[in-house]
Amino acid sequence: MKNLWSQITGLFKTVEESSSSNPVIHELIERGAEELALYEGWKCSLVCRRLTEWLWHQYGIWQALPGEVDETIDFLDTPSCKGFAVHFHKTNYSRRDARHLFDYLKERVLTLPYRCQISDTRTYSQKDWVETVERHYLKPKPGFAEPSKLNQRFGNVTIELTLRNDAVHNLKFRATSYNDHLYASAEDFKDLMQAVLE
Numbered sequence: 001m002k003n004l005w006s007q008i009t010g011l012f013k014t015v016e017e018s019s020s021s022n023p024v025i026h027e028l029i030e031r032g033a034e035e036l037a038l039y040e041g042w043k044c045s046l047v048c049r050r051l052t053e054w055l056w057h058q059y060g061i062w063q064a065l066p067g068e069v070d071e072t073i074d075f076l077d078t079p080s081c082k083g084f085a086v087h088f089h090k091t092n093y094s095r096r097d098a099r100h101l102f103d104y105l106k107e108r109v110l111t112l113p114y115r116c117q118i119s120d121t122r123t124y125s126q127k128d129w130v131e132t133v134e135r136h137y138l139k140p141k142p143g144f145a146e147p148s149k150l151n152q153r154f155g156n157v158t159i160e161l162t163l164r165n166d167a168v169h170n171l172k173f174r175a176t177s178y179n180d181h182l183y184a185s186a187e188d189f190k191d192l193m194q195a196v197l198e
Contacts, residue, residue: 023122029134031103042100051093051101056197059084063190076174080155082189083174089167098168099134102161105173106136108196109157114138117156132163149184152177154192 031039042048054070061068062075069075072090076083088098110116117139123132140153155177162169177186 023124025121025123027121029119029121029136038096039100039103042097043104047093047097048100048104051097052104052197055084055086056193059190059193059197077189080179081174081176083172085170085172087170089164089169093168095163095166095168098161098171102134102136102159102171105159105196106138109138109159109192112153112192112195113141114153114157115141126164129164130166132166134161134163135159150182152183152186154189155186157192 055073058069058073059075066075072087074085074087076085086098086101106116106119115138117137119134119136121132121134123130125131136157136159138157138159140151140156143151155175157175158172160172162172175186175189175192177183
C-alpha cells in the first residue's frame with residue numbers, strides 16, 4: 001500500500017512540475033474513423049464556409065483598417081513571422097468546429113505543396129488550468145526557387161489549437177520565414193491566406 005501511495009503522490013508531482021517544454025502527456029495526433037467522417041461532413045457545412053469567409057473578410061479589414069477587426073481575432077505581422085489567432089473562447093463556436101478548422105487549415109496547406117513534419121499534442125499544468133496544445137507543423141517540400149537558393153514558399157507553417165481545462169481557447173496560424181542567403185525570399189502571406197481560405 002505504501003508503494004501505491006508513493007506512485008500516486010509521484011504522479012501528482014509530475015503533473016505539477018509539467019510545462020510546455022516538459023509536458024505530462026506528449027502524443028502524436030491520430031484521428032479515428034468516426035472523427036474523420038465528421039470532419040468530411042463539416043468541410044461541406046455552412047459552419048466551415050462561414051468560418052473561412054469570416055477569416056478572409058477579417059484579413060481584408062485588417063489590411064485596410066487594422067483597428068476595425070473583430071475582437072475575436074488578432075493578426076501577427078513581423079518581418080519573419082505572419083499569421084493570426086482566433087480567440088474561440090470569445091465565440092459561440094464549439095470545440096469540434098475549432099478542431100475541424102485546425103485540421104482543415106492543415107489540409108489546405110498540404111496542397112501548396114507542403115509536407116507535415118509533425119502533428120502532436122502536449123498536455124501540461126498551468127497555474128490555474130490544465131493546458132493542451134494540439135499542433136500541426138508543416139514545411140514546404142524541398143526544391144529550388146533560384147539556381148542556388150532553396151524555395152521556402154511561405155516559410156514553415158505552424159497551426160496550434162489550445163485548450164484550457166478541455167475547453168477551446170484559441171487557434172493560432174503562423175508562417176515563419178528565413179531571412180538567410182540560403183533561401184529565396186518568402187512568398188506573400190496574402191497569397192497563403194487566399195490559397196488556404198478560398
